[in-house]
Amino acid sequence: MRKIYDIHMHLIPEVDDGAWNLDMALTMVQMAYHQGVRKIFATPHSSAFREGPERVEAQYRRLVEHAGRLYPDLEILMGCEVLLTEFSLEQIIKELGEGRIPSMNGTGWVLAEFRQDVDAQEAEKCIDRLKSRGWNLILAHAERYRFASVDHTVLRSMAEKGCLIQVNACSLDREECVWIRENARWMLEERLISFLGSDAHRTFHRPPEVEGGTEYLYGHTEREYADAVAFGNAQMLLCGNGRKNGADGS
Numbered sequence: 600m601r602k603i604y605d606i607h608m609h610l611i612p613e614v615d616d617g618a619w620n621l622d623m624a625l626t627m628v629q630m631a632y633h634q635g636v637r638k639i640f641a642t643p644h645s646s647a648f649r650e651g652p653e654r655v656e657a658q659y660r661r662l663v664e665h666a667g668r669l670y671p672d673l674e675i676l677m678g679c680e681v682l683l684t685e686f687s688l689e690q691i692i693k694e695l696g697e698g699r700i701p702s703m704n705g706t707g708w709v710l711a712e713f714r715q716d717v718d719a720q721e722a723e724k725c726i727d728r729l730k731s732r733g734w735n736l737i738l739a740h741a742e743r744y745r746f747a748s749v750d751h752t753v754l755r756s757m758a759e760k761g762c763l764i765q766v767n768a769c770s771l772d773r774e775e776c777v778w779i780r781e782n783a784r785w786m787l788e789e790r791l792i793s794f795l796g797s798d799a800h801r802t803f804h805r806p807p808e809v810e811g812g813t814e815y816l817y818g819h820t821e822r823e824y825a826d827a828v829a830f831g832n833a834q835m836l837l838c839g840n841g842r843k844n845g846a847d848g849s
């Protein structure tokens with residue numbers, strides 16, 4: 600079985616449109632564990648932290664306690680999927696700086712999503728602005744943005760600026776939407792992918808499926824790169840001592 604770190608899961612129960620309850624969250628952990636996942640970044644939508652940060656924290660602790668008893672060699676780390684828009688950008692920078700919405704495991708890395716139809720210029724502006732404030736971006740499910748299909752060079756240019764790319768593992772092997780699957784596979788061919796995630800929401804809707812995509816990764820790239828994408832990059836960049844190198848939010 601491959602070792603996999605899933606950096607994108609809506610696993611914390613009852614805080615966003617992810618796991619409905621603790622039982623469902625634990626079943627999702629079980630499903631992930633049996634595919635080889637040994638670290639999960641629980642990444643609720645940023646709105647969950649605005650609506651009830653204490654609740655997110657309490658539900659996270661409850662989940663970690665129960666999952667830890669069942670799977671002592673699996674670690675669940677706190678993250679967040681931040682919705683970035685030009686309109687909300689300054690507010691988000693402030694919230695990140697004040698710790699009101701979390702980065703990935705307290706590091707300087709932020710998992711960010713855009714609206715699916717965002718134009719490339721707006722996305723690049725957001726990336727540049729966050730970077731100028733000391734935050735590094737991981738672009739969530741990069742294969743799902745329309746701009747990525749229209750002009751592949753945009754993703755390359757984002758990567759050259761230091762923005763790292765997460766792709767949903769299932770987009771590589773079983774995604775039915777052709778342009779999404781082709782985007783994911785093109786990024787893999789170009790070695791633009793840095794992380795895999797499941798973006799799992801529930802046991803039955805976007806379930807935590809990473810095994811097929813991981814096999815595709817290992818089957819189509821060299822071992823060193825595949826190891827880095829499956830777990831190595833997350834280990835090196837996101838699992839350290841949690842030291843943040845972001846700005847002060849002022």
Ligand SMILES: [Fe+2]
Binds near residue numbers: 607609680739798
């Ligand atoms: Fe997500």
